[in-house]
Amino acid sequence: MTKPLPSTSRSLPIALIRAREGVMAPIREMLSETGITEQQWRVLRVLAEYGAMDAKTLADRASLLFPSLTRIAATLRDKGLVTQTRDDKDRRRQFVEITAAGQKIIDDRAGRAAQIVAGFKDTLGAQDYETLLDLLARLDPGAQG
Known part of the structure; x- marks a missing residue:
């Protein structure tokens, strides 16, 4: 006989999905007037933090599949929020960089984003906030450590 599954109230995958929705709701609200998506925000945030980078690294740091990043970067480029350039040595390799307009979206919402984080910390x-981040990092197969 197989062991019964844990209650859905104590299921890690379900708890993570519920928590993600709780975390993302205020972020979605913050982004609602920007015309950019959560995924586009992540791309801009990573570029604002780390600077220009190749698309593969950007996809990894923004937690996106590479084909999704390709589409998202093209949309951001069309909106004037990033630039894309080809590597001179390897034409298959592409670099993405945030523009001043993209950085302005980040800068204009930095205060609100900080308030959202402060609310989670409260x-x-x-x-516990820091502990939660540490515990989640332990479940990330791409985390270094």
């Missing part, structure tokens, strides 16, 4: 407590 809810969890600063120590």
Whole structure:
């Protein structure tokens, strides 16, 4: 006889999905007037933090599949929020860089994004917030450590 599954109230995958929705709701609200998606925001955030990078690295850091990044980067380029250039040595390799307009979207929402994070820290407590990030990193197969 197989062991019964845990209650859905104690299921890690379901709990993570529910928590993701709770975390993303205020972020979606913040982005609602920008005309950019959550995934586009992640791409801009990564570029704002790390600077120009090749598309493969950007996809990894933004937690996107490479084909999705290709589409998202093209959309952001068409909106004037990023530039894309080909590597001189390897024409298959593409670099993506945030533009001033893309950086302005990040800068204009930095305060609100910080308030959202502060709200999560208030809810969890600063120590539990950091512990949660550490625990989630342990479940990330791409995390280094």
